[in-house]
Amino acid sequence: MTDRIQRACSVLLATAALCSAALLYCAGDNAASAFAGRTDAAQGAGGGTGPLSGMVIAVDAGHGGYDGGAVGRVTGVAEKELNLDVARRVAALLGEAGASVVMTRTEDIALCDDDPPIRKKLQDMQRRAAIITQAGADMVLSIHMNEYAGRSQSGPQVFYREDCPAGRLLAGAIQEAMITGLSPKKKRAALGGDYYILTLGVPSALVECGFLSNREEERLLCTEEYRQRVARSIAEGVSAWAQLDHPEPLPAVDRSGEPGAQ
Numbered sequence: 566m567t568d569r570i571q572r573a574c575s576v577l578l579a580t581a582a583l584c585s586a587a588l589l590y591c592a593g594d595n596a597a598s599a600f601a602g603r604t605d606a607a608q609g610a611g612g613g614t615g616p617l618s619g620m621v622i623a624v625d626a627g628h629g630g631y632d633g634g635a636v637g638r639v640t641g642v643a644e645k646e647l648n649l650d651v652a653r654r655v656a657a658l659l660g661e662a663g664a665s666v667v668m669t670r671t672e673d674i675a676l677c678d679d680d681p682p683i684r685k686k687l688q689d690m691q692r693r694a695a696i697i698t699q700a701g702a703d704m705v706l707s708i709h710m711n712e713y714a715g716r717s718q719s720g721p722q723v724f725y726r727e728d729c730p731a732g733r734l735l736a737g738a739i740q741e742a743m744i745t746g747l748s749p750k751k752k753r754a755a756l757g758g759d760y761y762i763l764t765l766g767v768p769s770a771l772v773e774c775g776f777l778s779n780r781e782e783e784r785l786l787c788t789e790e791y792r793q794r795v796a797r798s799i800a801e802g803v804s805a806w807a808q809l810d811h812p813e814p815l816p817a818v819d820r821s822g823e824p825g826a827q
């Protein structure tokens with residue numbers, strides 16, 4: 566199976582059309598075997614002994630379904646596919662470190678209806694938030710790929726909720742671990758940002774793993790080996806964070822008055 570995936574992934578580097586198809590195959594196959602049952606969320610491995618024992622960590626693969634996210638400039642690979650693959654790798658590693666893991670999606674789906682009475686993106690985010698909250702998660706990691714109008718920008722970039730000390734500490738630890746683990750040309754610092762998924766009242770980080778608008782990073786992100794290094798760096802950042810004193814997170818944003826809120 567591994568050989569088959571590796572062959573598919575090397576062909577993928579040469580052929581833009583195959584890139585999408587092969588990654589979809591990898592993610593779909595793994596998702597189906599590892600997370601039988603629910604399609605919108607699933608409990609991963611974990612809950613055992615290790616440095617993250619006792620923690621419930623939500624891993625959110627950004628985008629999905631109709632919402633493909635960023636697009637690789639060379640291969641045309643969709644961000645949503647890479648996000649899911651990296652998220653699954655992160656979930657597995659966190660599980661090995663003893664955490665219980667909940668994923669917001671394990672398939673190529675958006676978490677919204679086809680024709681909802683509110684914006685599709687808002688319903689999608691509300692449902693992700695509900696999965697995370699109902700699971701009692703005490704950390705959120707949201708996995709994304711970046712893009713920029715020009716091709717020169719590169720390097721992983723981790724975001725935390727603006728002014729949230731707990732998120733800042735977590736994002737800083739992950740950013741540092743990604744610099745150590747991936748040796749990017751551009752060494753970025755974690756930044757505050759305004760993202761829905763970071764406002765649930767627990768330490769949270771949104772990880773932009775690299776730029777699909779940068780030829781070299783797109784090439785790297787299309788390899789299984791690099792995606793595993795990305796995932797390992799993120800998991801190591803979480804483990805490094807676990808050794809630190811933790812400031813309190815900002816309280817969850819009250820969204821009860823939001824259209825479509827449950």
Ligand SMILES: [Zn+2]
Nearest residue numbers: 627634709710
């Ligand atoms: Zn994204």
